[in-house]
Amino acid sequence: MSLRLSMPELGLKKRRHSFDEVALGYSAEQAIAEAKRCLQCASIKSRNIKAECVRGCPTETDIPRFVKYVSEGDFDSAIEVIKERNALPAICGRVCPYENQCEKLCILSKKGEALAIGGLERFVADHERKKNIKVSKKAETSGKIVAVIGSGPAGLTTAADLAKLGHDVTIYEALHEVGGVLMYGIPEFRLPKEIVQAEVEYVKRLGVSIQTNVVIGRSIGVEGLLEKFDAVFIGTGAGLPRFLNIPGENLNGVYSSNEFLIRTNLMKAYKFPEYDTPIKIGKKVAVIGAGNVAIDSARVALRLGGEDVCIIYRRSEKEMPARAEEIKRAKEEGIQFKLLTNPVRIIGDEGGWVKQIECVRMKLGDSDKSGRRMPIPIEDSEFTLDVDTVIIAIGQSPNPLISKVTNGLKTTRGGAIKIDENGRTSLEGVFAGGDITPGTATVIEAMSAGKRAARAIHEYISR
Amino acid sequence: MHKIITKKEIAPAVKLFEIKAPLVAKKARAGQFVILRIDENGERIPLTIANFDAQRGSITIIFHEVGKTTKQLGGLNEGDNIADIVGPLGNAMVSKKYGTVVCIGGGVGIAPIYLKIKAFKRAGNEVISIIGARTKELLILEEGIRKTSDELYIATDDGSKGHHGFVTDVLQELIDTKKNIDLVLAVGPVVMMRAVGNVTKRHGIKTVVSLNPIMIDGTGMCGACRVTIDGKSRFACVDGPEFDAHLVDFEELMNRQRIYLDEEDVALQKFEDHKCH
Numbered sequence: 001m002s003l004r005l006s007m008p009e010l011g012l013k014k015r016r017h018s019f020d021e022v023a024l025g026y027s028a029e030q031a032i033a034e035a036k037r038c039l040q041c042a043s044i045k046s047r048n049i050k051a052e053c054v055r056g057c058p059t060e061t062d063i064p065r066f067v068k069y070v071s072e073g074d075f076d077s078a079i080e081v082i083k084e085r086n087a088l089p090a091i092c093g094r095v096c097p098y099e100n101q102c103e104k105l106c107i108l109s110k111k112g113e114a115l116a117i118g119g120l121e122r123f124v125a126d127h128e129r130k131k132n133i134k135v136s137k138k139a140e141t142s143g144k145i146v147a148v149i150g151s152g153p154a155g156l157t158t159a160a161d162l163a164k165l166g167h168d169v170t171i172y173e174a175l176h177e178v179g180g181v182l183m184y185g186i187p188e189f190r191l192p193k194e195i196v197q198a199e200v201e202y203v204k205r206l207g208v209s210i211q212t213n214v215v216i217g218r219s220i221g222v223e224g225l226l227e228k229f230d231a232v233f234i235g236t237g238a239g240l241p242r243f244l245n246i247p248g249e250n251l252n253g254v255y256s257s258n259e260f261l262i263r264t265n266l267m268k269a270y271k272f273p274e275y276d277t278p279i280k281i282g283k284k285v286a287v288i289g290a291g292n293v294a295i296d297s298a299r300v301a302l303r304l305g306g307e308d309v310c311i312i313y314r315r316s317e318k319e320m321p322a323r324a325e326e327i328k329r330a331k332e333e334g335i336q337f338k339l340l341t342n343p344v345r346i347i348g349d350e351g352g353w354v355k356q357i358e359c360v361r362m363k364l365g366d367s368d369k370s371g372r373r374m375p376i377p378i379e380d381s382e383f384t385l386d387v388d389t390v391i392i393a394i395g396q397s398p399n400p401l402i403s404k405v406t407n408g409l410k411t412t413r414g415g416a417i418k419i420d421e422n423g424r425t426s427l428e429g430v431f432a433g434g435d436i437t438p439g440t441a442t443v444i445e446a447m448s449a450g451k452r453a454a455r456a457i458h459e460y461i462s463r
Numbered sequence: 464m465h466k467i468i469t470k471k472e473i474a475p476a477v478k479l480f481e482i483k484a485p486l487v488a489k490k491a492r493a494g495q496f497v498i499l500r501i502d503e504n505g506e507r508i509p510l511t512i513a514n515f516d517a518q519r520g521s522i523t524i525i526f527h528e529v530g531k532t533t534k535q536l537g538g539l540n541e542g543d544n545i546a547d548i549v550g551p552l553g554n555a556m557v558s559k560k561y562g563t564v565v566c567i568g569g570g571v572g573i574a575p576i577y578l579k580i581k582a583f584k585r586a587g588n589e590v591i592s593i594i595g596a597r598t599k600e601l602l603i604l605e606e607g608i609r610k611t612s613d614e615l616y617i618a619t620d621d622g623s624k625g626h627h628g629f630v631t632d633v634l635q636e637l638i639d640t641k642k643n644i645d646l647v648l649a650v651g652p653v654v655m656m657r658a659v660g661n662v663t664k665r666h667g668i669k670t671v672v673s674l675n676p677i678m679i680d681g682t683g684m685c686g687a688c689r690v691t692i693d694g695k696s697r698f699a700c701v702d703g704p705e706f707d708a709h710l711v712d713f714e715e716l717m718n719r720q721r722i723y724l725d726e727e728d729v730a731l732q733k734f735e736d737h738k739c740h
């Protein structure tokens with residue numbers, strides 16, 4: 001049996017009221033010991049055979065090679081290997097669902113536990129950041145200029161890859177901070193903002209210039225950008241919060257997860273009144289949904305003083321889309337899970353504040369298109385829960401602003417920008433990737449889309 | 464960073480700033496707004512673009528010092544910088560020829576109607592303006608509005624100038640005595656906009672109001688500014704800020720504006736304490 005070294009974590013008591021990072025990372029000794037478990041499955045380039053773990057990595061990082069360096073204590077070489085493929089390793093080492101990607105395919109998992117690839121990536125990235133981040137080699141200046149819209153994981157990756165190829169890149173960001181969902185969405189205790197900013201700094205040092213507070217589609221249009229730039233990449237993400245469309249959703253005390261997390265993460269409402277943006281949290285909090293954003297919202301609510309925090313989800317535990325690791329931590333922290341439960345309406349008091357939520361019990365029927373079993377309401381099973389804060393975390397739709405004001409940019413019925421396998425949109429010279437396009441959901445998928453688009457943009461502007 | 468070029472106190476606790484913001488000024492249209500954040504610890508607040516000058520690369524904002532952020536903003540001086548300004552946000556007004564348009568501004572809501580009056584005039588409308596405030600000192604931009612409008616009526620709550628009472632009294636009288644009114648536009652406190660809507664609904668006059676709910680990003684991301692229009696949820700930042708007054712759920716809007724009253728007090732108290740020491 002080969003068991004992986006578990007990563008040290010912040011004690012449960014401390015977690016309850018602190019936004020400090022929960023996972024603490026390996027020490028050098030631990031990282032070396034863990035890395036030595038790697039079987040060093042071979043990749044044979046000439047025959048296009050890749051190690052299983054590499055096949056599972058959306059950015060195709062050469063995992064066995066970087067892990068070998070770690071096992072030898074050569075962390076500087078390890079990070080160089082990662083950065084050949086991935087400009088944001090400290091971020092990926094924290095939020096990547098490696099258990100469904102590289103680690104899922106790890107041979108060790110067949111006879112024990114998979115190698116902690118994510119933990120090792122995080123370790124080498126943190127090791128480098130503590131010293132001084134080295135800037136990768138860049139190609140000679142090409143004289144071509146590219147505009148990137150949005151500074152989330154897709155935009156940052158596209159920009160970094162293009163800058164390394166010698167192109168002059170400008171990122172336009174609508175908010176006042178750089179990082180998109182990494183800044184406004186993912187909470188501090190899962191992804192410290194200082195780490196996001198250090199990786200943003202790395203992208204800047206590659207020569208990328210970043211302009212904040214510019215809303216493309218309002219301040220400048222895509223057509224305007226095309227007059228000046230050789231190519232445009234759209235990575236504006238899934239900005240539009242979805243609601244349940246049930247009565248009572250506009251009562252005071254009902255938040256979209258976007259608003260709840262933007263207030264907390266981007267505007268630092270957890271430090272009110274040192275920071276000006278307030279947030280209102282009751283004692284009894286219900287979070288609707290069971291994805292990563294829902295789990296994040298529940299854990300934030302707990303840290304802000306929620307005493308009774310529950311997740312309400314219409315399917316069963318098996319179908320919950322959130323990462324297993326985060327669900328486990330949420331449970332440890334005391335988050336309740338009300339499964340097979342669906343809200344029907346939110347009930348307010350005379351003052352217009354949330355008082356109760358009425359739900360119906362569900363059972364699972366046949367599988368739907370996503371392969372998950374369909375939840376069906378059980379007749380006459382309605383019941384109410386007393387709550388004073390409700391957070392709706394049932395997903396986001398693509399940000400509609402740019403597609404609404406850009407002629408000829410084709411979208412799906414759901415509002416996502418249509419692209420081909422290389423990230424090309426229906427407009428010449430305009431590429432897109434990440435949550436603004438169909439089918440993306442995670443940081444690493446957005447980065448992978450950014451890499452594909454960067455390759456296609458490079459080809460397009462070098463033709 | 465955005466430098467404050469001009470600062471004027473145009474009424475007690477009402478300030479006018481002309482601010483360098485070339486990118487906003489270039490694209491701004493009547494009816495749009497900006498979101499600003501004073502500094503690193505600041506909140507993001509929406510403010511209507513009261514005027515813009517693409518050539519000077521500047522925009523003008525007018526605000527009433529009521530809470531912590533507006534008081535802190537009012538304390539800044541010419542030459543000082545504002546950390547973040549983003550815009551122009553929201554949809555521009557539709558300024559076509561309607562015929563006779565009545566423009567109503569209440570309190571600091573007078574500021575946003577000035578550009579709209581000009582736009583309505585340019586589109587060939589007859590514009591009758593009504594401005595109202597608590598007392599005569601708070602009647603801002605009176606001269607400009609008088610010059611631009613075909614007729615100007617004034618109402619003050621205390622009777623210190625013009626009609627002693629509400630702008631809706633004047634509106635009702637206009638409707639009773641005047642020929643046809645084709646459109647009414649109202650910007651001001653929610654109670655005023657609701658009252659205007661109630662008056663015009665009885666007479667079937669199309670009425671547009673510009674809503675000012677709590678906002679954070681201003682680009683459609685957070686949903687804090689959702690308002691119920693004709694039974695459906697809309698985001699004021701991207702679907703508005705102008706809506707048909709007869710379809711707005713004003714009760715809900717007023718309620719949602721009150722969410723953070725306690726926290727606003729805390730923030731203001733801390734700010735004033737800090738100033739005294």
